[in-house]
Amino acid sequence: MAGEGIARSTSMTFSSQLRIPGPTPLPERVVRSMSRPMVDHRGPEFSAILAEITAGAKRVFKTSSDLLFLTSSGTGGLESAVANLVSPGDEVVVALCGNFGERFAALASAYGADVVRLEFEWGQPVDAEDLALVLEKHPKAKLLLLTHNETSTGLTNPLRELARVGRDAGRVVVVDGVSSISSIEIETDGWGIDVAVSGSQKGWMAPPGLALVSVSERAWEMQSRARAPRYYFDWKEAKTWADKGMTPFTTAVSVAFALQEGIRMLEEEGLAKVYERHARLARATQAGLQALGFKLFARDGFRSNTVTAALPPEGLNVEPFRKLLHDRYGVVIAGGQNKMAGKMVRVGHLGAVGEGDIVQVLWAMEQALEEMDIAPADGRGVAAVTSSLQGVPA
């Protein structure tokens, strides 16, 4: 039986497999980029970096709008959208189907918005027809908040359709693309998205610390009238300074070094190939998990290319399983969030991840399942991954 003969009580790993949906592992080139000496955030060296990452990020977002960098997590980027676009009392439509949609709604509420919730069960996508009806019923809601990739359920919403519904109804469309942009296809301008938000620690292959935010002309127009308090996250300030090659406040400079290298790597590989790699690895992960008796959580056809959420096989206690993977195999996967805490595993496969990484993760899972007396480690997981990668139907 595979796995026998391995000293079970001792960790055999010299490196770790960070397979959570962000922060993602840093490629060696990115790590090295952070070794360059610190620079003045108001000097010419930083201006050159800011110009390069701005231009590069715009190509990845596929936008000709302004692209702003904020020193914060992705959530800070989402908050900036709310703080810049909402006035207290405004009706705002939030379409949600998971924990990050809930976060977007909570943000809007915190800023005094009257939130109209279009809610779907966890694991189900937002429905475009239902969205159209809600927008019709709420003509005063000028703002629509969407989640592209719902990290908590491993689901990718049909953003192209949803954004079109919003644009057709004349709404300003804001998209949480934190865990999708740079890994999953998006066309910010082409799909009618006014504001898109991402985070450096996802597909960009850099550490956490920078949020990326694109702002369309329509969003600027709305921003000029919105009256929520804002200072640190004020887009106008960010734009004024960006036009001078700077940021209003001290940027996370070392993260900018890393992001510069991450974007270079994305463009060397080519975005189409990056998307294809993520899709291929997602299919392999799904096949492997199913072979091991896990049940994929997101509805078929809407499963994410950056993170796979799955319910455990009968009898498997998720948290000890994750702990064993961590302690014994150096494999770090995520658990469930909120109401799914302790009930779900989530495997991240975004950023600097290759075929062998998926093999290693599924192999370790298979060993751990045997060790926990759930199922024999007979090679099914790795075989399913291999078949998937070879394009052989499982």
Next chain:
Amino acid sequence: MAGEGIARSTSMTFSSQLRIPGPTPLPERVVRSMSRPMVDHRGPEFSAILAEITAGAKRVFKTSSDLLFLTSSGTGGLESAVANLVSPGDEVVVALCGNFGERFAALASAYGADVVRLEFEWGQPVDAEDLALVLEKHPKAKLLLLTHNETSTGLTNPLRELARVGRDAGRVVVVDGVSSISSIEIETDGWGIDVAVSGSQKGWMAPPGLALVSVSERAWEMQSRARAPRYYFDWKEAKTWADKGMTPFTTAVSVAFALQEGIRMLEEEGLAKVYERHARLARATQAGLQALGFKLFARDGFRSNTVTAALPPEGLNVEPFRKLLHDRYGVVIAGGQNKMAGKMVRVGHLGAVGEGDIVQVLWAMEQALEEMDIAPADGRGVAAVTSSLQGVPA
């Protein structure tokens, strides 16, 4: 004459002297700390780091209050204080004598506070007696915002006195200690400070990206009643997650790696020695600048140990001077901010800086002054630095 024989048109530097008041240069140990593989911000490795930097930062702040980390610049930390403590319409007293005091006032205004400005000329400190009078005249103002080190004018306010005035008057005292804490003496608890804010890119010797915020019981009490919108910067969330060894949103993990190492270095050197080093280098910088004909900007007795601001000698155009220092000597100093733009130089001497660095900077300035036909490079600057370091009266 010193400097003759050096090929003037070519840069002779293989390294740079980043002598701005932050971001500060990273020690090699700190750079290496960022090479460790990325970790899960919800896993045990990060919890251990968070525990260590929390305990270490509390020792540096000299507080037993809660110490929170926010992924933002120092300004984000200041905004968190305003967002957590202000309700729209509240009277707030802001004592200011420079650009960062202005920023604190602007933040309070942005959140709807009715700001009472106690203003002093740039270069002058905030006066404790005047502060007492203003507080007496504004009994409804429960919140007092102070700047410890005014980075824009190279001035350190008499914080111990000012905080005592605030505490005696029963106010919640909030201190911008972004460019002072870890470099200049402060006793958060001992001096009656309720909230103190710093930033990783200053004396902590780490890159920008993390704000450090201490919150007293009195501040928590005020926070529970304050009604400004907050989500990303909400202290209660930060505290709830910190108690579980985490942060609510994805932390700037690589900056946390660096901060861990920076705090270790501070404690190995010993805080008393760190303060003494900063004081000694400040005196040497002041002596060197005066010898070169610069006029120190801040009032004697209140000059900062982390940054020296000075007006140029007659006939010296500041911006070309800074450019020459940058291009030819690899020496990066700051200019003036706001109304002092183009009229002032500011030399940072905080964080990983030693005696030889100050010698190098003053030597380069002396060469540059000769090259710009302002004064001969006869060694006066370096001599004055040397005398100061040797404890010889200049």
